[in-house]
Amino acid sequence: MAAAAAAAADLTGTKRVMAYALCKHLNVDPSTVSSIEESDIASLFSHIVKSSQDEVMKWVKFSSDFAGSDGKQQALLDNLNQDLSQKSVVLGDGLKPSVADIVVFATVQAFVLPYLFQTRVSDSELQKFPHVLRWMDYIQNIVDFGTTTQKINVAKSVFAPPSHLKKADKGDTESSSKKAISGQKIADKSNGSADSKKKPAGETKAPEKETTAAKDNKTSGEKKKDNSAGKTAEKTSEKAPEKTADKDSECNISILNIQVGLIRKAWKHPSADSLLVEEIDLGDGNVRQVVSGLAKYCSPDDLTNRHVVLITNVKPGKLRDVMSAGLVLCASTEDHTAVEPLIPPEGAKIGERISFAGFDGKPEDVLNPKKKQLDKITPHLRTDENGIATFKGIPFTTSAGPCRSSIRNGNVK
Structure with missing residues (x-):
């Protein structure tokens, strides 16, 4: 008895969500819809939409079967998954949802909500229906089902760059740093040898002070060059993304x-x-x-x-x-x-x-x-x-x- 009462409550909630979304979609006054509890899905749909198109009614029947076929929902989900593998919406062209999408979503959503996983379908089993999940994520974000409707969290892939590329970058950086240090040592050694050859015998301490001052001036000049080079590099790096963006825009x-x-x-x-x-x-x-x-x-x-x-x-x-x-x-x-x-x-x-x-x-x-x-x-x-x-x-x-x-x-x- 308790299970039957829970199922009835679920169906009533499904019909309420369905009625709200259909009225919003078609600009129908919700107050004109009565007896939601007593109506079945097909009667409720016909009362709001007033459509008898074969394709539309086929999906209304699918929703009625889905809501009333306890234990057979996964087989129906498999059929829906195959149907959605070649299109974005249940019925219609392109990306525009139809009344059929609203009816099917309302019934399927009540079946796969997270708080029902333990009693109906597990998360791992749900992953067998990727096209259904993709469609549900799209529909729930484009159709207004009301504030009482709980959204389904769909796990989406996140791109992460391969780790070997990061290691390679790090290795290249370290190698470049070592080469730069080695080159600097060789240059310093060569400069020292040249300075020692130029020094005359019996040199006094005064010229040493002058040499130190000259080195300071030289170092100051090198710093200015380095700063200038750094600014040039910064300007170059700032311009690079603009060139890339321009290139991408040509294929946009x-x-x-x-x-x-x-x-x-x-x-x-x-x-x-x-x-x-x-x-x-x-x-x-x-x-x-x-x-x-x-x-x-x-x-x-x-x-x-x-x-x-x-x-x-x-x-x-x-x-x-x-x-x-x-x-x-x-x-x-x-x-x-x-x-x-x-x-x-x-x-x-x-x-x-x-x-x-x-x-x-x-x-x-x-x-x-x-x-x-x-x-x-x-x-x-x-x-x-x-x-x-x-x-x-x-x-x-x-x-x-x-x-x-x-x-x-x-x-x-």
Whole structure:
């Protein structure tokens, strides 16, 4: 009886957390939600969300099964872990959580909270589900589940430099120090021998005092040189990180201004069979003319009224006497037998800038061709196994989700 009461209390708490998060996510007044204790998960969800989409309801059923299948949760966790191995959220594109993520999180969270480890799943067993843990850590930090919800502490790897490198550095320092001391001794000995040869016989004590004063002056002069050299070294070391930062920024995707565009017109290049010319709308009256090498893969009719992804801060220039002020990004197979422009998701706004998680810098006004910035970035642009366009594995993201292509594991440029 006590175990049954505890399970009922856990389920009631789960439904309260779920109801709160769904209301916040959908801007629904929580006071309109009643009878949480009497409702099951599916009824509560339908009352708040009012959705009957098959994909959504599949995850609602998963949550109901998870909450009501005592002893079978680990098998369900294994299925969830496999499903999340290829994506960031349970349902939807890119990184935006859905109502399905909220429902699944609320039920799974109650199962894996630290104070329940001893009765349900141990910490070591939980590590068998790394994709679930990664997803839970993301969802609990981006969705508001209320102040009463206890967060799950997910252990994250911390990089530590290899110890042998530290030893090598220490050894090099000691070796350099010994060489410097040895060199100083040899120099001192040579100077002493030279001084003794220069001293005339019968030298009086007065010249010795003058020699001592001269040495003092010499030492003072050496100190000034050392101080000057030290200041120069300090200035050099201060400038070095700036050069490194500049170098890194040249391979930083945020320097590119990548936008969603709509091709209003397309036609064949007048003097090049492999080229097409497109008139691309970027919104707010901003229209660009772009020349692309797509004639072998697309007809002008294929491109007309098609949404595309393009770099808009490349330096304008002529291609076979026709001005081009942009670069349409395309995915291609390794052998280049198939090429197609990247596809923004339905609902993406014309002119909106493509974003990349973790890269929030301001784009350059115009790229400098002499720096070959594009040449350093394009090797890191690819489509993944699901066809999502990425930079170093990070999706091309719009307000409506990620950009993609039918070409999987392909190059993008």
